[in-house]
Amino acid sequence: MKCLAVLLILPAIALAEPATVIRATDLKQAPASDSDTVAALAEQTAVEVLERKSGWMRVKSVSGDGWVRMLALRLGSAGAAKPGASGLSQMFNVARTGTSGTQVTTGVRGLDAEQIANAQPNPAELAKLEKFAADRDAASGFATQGKLTPAAVAYPK
Amino acid sequence: MKILLLLAGLAVAAGAQAQFRMPSFDINKMVETVKNVGKAVKEIDEPEEIAIGKDVASRLLGAAPLVADARLQRYVNHVGRWLAAQTERPDLPWQFGVLDSPNVNAFAVPGGTIFITRGLLERMHNEAELAGVLGHEIVHVLRKHHLKAIQKGAQSSLAGDAMSMALKDRAGPARDKLIAFGTEMYSRGLDKGDELEADRLGIVIAARGGYDAYGLPSVLQTLQAISAQDSAIALMFKTHPAPGERLDALSEKMQPVLDAYASQPQLAERFVRQIKK
Numbered sequence: 001m002k003c004l005a006v007l008l009i010l011p012a013i014a015l016a017e018p019a020t021v022i023r024a025t026d027l028k029q030a031p032a033s034d035s036d037t038v039a040a041l042a043e044q045t046a047v048e049v050l051e052r053k054s055g056w057m058r059v060k061s062v063s064g065d066g067w068v069r070m071l072a073l074r075l076g077s078a079g080a081a082k083p084g085a086s087g088l089s090q091m092f093n094v095a096r097t098g099t100s101g102t103q104v105t106t107g108v109r110g111l112d113a114e115q116i117a118n119a120q121p122n123p124a125e126l127a128k129l130e131k132f133a134a135d136r137d138a139a140s141g142f143a144t145q146g147k148l149t150p151a152a153v154a155y156p157k
Numbered sequence: 158m159k160i161l162l163l164l165a166g167l168a169v170a171a172g173a174q175a176q177f178r179m180p181s182f183d184i185n186k187m188v189e190t191v192k193n194v195g196k197a198v199k200e201i202d203e204p205e206e207i208a209i210g211k212d213v214a215s216r217l218l219g220a221a222p223l224v225a226d227a228r229l230q231r232y233v234n235h236v237g238r239w240l241a242a243q244t245e246r247p248d249l250p251w252q253f254g255v256l257d258s259p260n261v262n263a264f265a266v267p268g269g270t271i272f273i274t275r276g277l278l279e280r281m282h283n284e285a286e287l288a289g290v291l292g293h294e295i296v297h298v299l300r301k302h303h304l305k306a307i308q309k310g311a312q313s314s315l316a317g318d319a320m321s322m323a324l325k326d327r328a329g330p331a332r333d334k335l336i337a338f339g340t341e342m343y344s345r346g347l348d349k350g351d352e353l354e355a356d357r358l359g360i361v362i363a364a365r366g367g368y369d370a371y372g373l374p375s376v377l378q379t380l381q382a383i384s385a386q387d388s389a390i391a392l393m394f395k396t397h398p399a400p401g402e403r404l405d406a407l408s409e410k411m412q413p414v415l416d417a418y419a420s421q422p423q424l425a426e427r428f429v430r431q432i433k434k
Contacts, residue, residue: 052375054371054420063370070375073378074404087434106161111221111260116220116340116343116344119217120211122216125219126211126215127251129223132227132231132234132253137235139238140237142365148239148421148422151421152365152367153364155357
């Protein structure tokens, strides 16, 4: 089980995913806009993402290593097959449910368009769902535990 | 209110009459029209919204059951309920469920039920990402995006009195039709404008909850990198604007909010601890 946990954290700490700069942006020394600029990256520059941190991604580029604004990047090299996700999560499926998970798409149940359109009611699962619901006080205690402080943020106009 | 509706109905009926230059003035027919117009514009009230939601949720659970893991289900309920408490509808019977499916998707059901798939949860890195996705789904409920779409669609597919029958009689055939229609909508998706609004406001809700506001954009980045050929994400791609387009819209409109709340917690450790078995 330890092994699984480590595998799960892996993508967060050691992902090296190809990405492309979608608009000219600065490569920064640290994940902050007032940090020193390492280099200017042109649109379409290919980089490799090493780490994510909030709105920033640490990347390796031909101009050196540094931090780039997440929204100036798009993961995946154009047209390339998707990195990572299938292998790891497939393994996780097997470990978690004891099935490969692929049976779902061939069975009666599943979340494909047609399967949703033809779904029949499942009152037993609905009762379970209601049982798991949390009240406001419990949720509030949970937030305190995580040191989450509510902020007053207005909806955009 | 009744009188206003009646007047509005009369105006519509009279307008129709004038337009088609109907030869005779049939008062009975006109009263009928007014009655139907009155029903068509009737707002679905909150108890009805909740009742419709339960029936739709039951069907979605027929498509994919909950992951059999009480701890995981409670964890997601805690995150979701905390976020919902920061909104203008804090006292709906909010409930959150992880569906046992490898597909990558999430669903908001009228009245406060939110589903996220195991497949989507497994691709996340921290609690702030989960909060971003739940925030997006919560907005669909707050703004009644699905409810309005159900009502709009049902009016054209359920003729005359059927809509009010469907609301009144929870065991009747009209009800069945309404719920089947409401469920099928999740295979077709909402308007693009609704999805982009849910992205913008979802970020605000996650930030209000005290989370790093970049959670949702981070998930969109992950989704963007998934190949469109991957069948696990086919429905999500079919029913939503492309992740790249959603990210563009966010960077255009939400950069100030994102940056103002970027240093709030992500809670990666708590997330991983809860998600692993």
